[in-house]
Amino acid sequence: MKKTFTKIVKAVTKTRPLLGHVHYTNERIELTDSHVAIIEELKTPLENSFDILINLNGVPSVAHYPELKRLVPTDNKNIFVIDIPILETIAKINKKESYIKLESDGTISGQKVGEFEQLDGFEYIAFNPKYVLWLLEYAKESGQKEHITIELDDSAVIPAVVHFEQPETLNTFIITPIRLRDDQI
Template sequence: MKKTFTKVVKSVSKTRPLLAHVHYTNDRIELTDSHVAIIEELKTPLENSFDILINLEGVPSVAHYPELKRIVPTDNENRFVIDIPMLEAITKINKKEQFLKLESDGTINGQKVGEFERLEGFEYIAFSPKYVLWLLEYAKESGQKEHITIELNDSAVKPAVVHFEQPETLNTFVITPIRLRDDQI
């Protein structure tokens, strides 16, 4: 199992026990801590249908897991190409801060972390450094070392999405933003 999976599941094991599982079906693997979600869809679903939750100890559970595919935004028009090493450096420097604010000029704290491929109405979005580090770790586990493209809405409160294509899966990483107060904007 990927290290990022373990971090996400462990982060909610005591506070939200239902989410402290990995959800397996014949066509996907998914997990969430309610701030990030990872969905790995099989390109070729397995023939036999199944639906099971397994915790980190490998123990199955009988519970209804949330339908994560419904939270994946499909209308994120803005595309931002992130320089992974630069974003990782900025995030590590600021990991104790409450949030990282990505501006429409492609900067965080005045440092350029990428370029917009497409920009329409986007002003800013803020994320927890912890979740940005999880995204970067997942990107590396998925073979992305230099760049990833994050899809953003023009709203600072709608989730952002990164897609990763693997030989056997189509993977989606959803990250929810932090709402900023007026004095933080």
């Protein structure tokens, strides 16, 4: 199991036991802590149908897991290419802060972290640095070392999405933004 999977599941095992599992079906593997979610869809689903939750100790559960595919925004119009090393440095420096805010000029705290390929009404979005670090760790586990492309809505409250294509899976990482107060904007 990927390190990022373990971190996400561990983060909620005690506080939200249902989410403290990895959900396996013949079509996908998925998990969430309610702030981030990972969905790895098999390009070729397995023939025999199954649906099982397994916790970090390998113990199966019969609980009903939330339907994560419905959380994936499909109309995020803003496409931002992130420089992984720069964003990772900024997220690590600010990991004790409550949020980092990406501005429409491609900066966080005045530091350029990437370029918009497509910009349509986007002003800003804020994320918890811990979840940004999880995203970057997952990106590296998925073979992305330099850049990732994140899809953003023009609203600062719609989750952002990053897609990763692997030889056998199409992977989606969803990260929810933090709502900022007027004095934080």
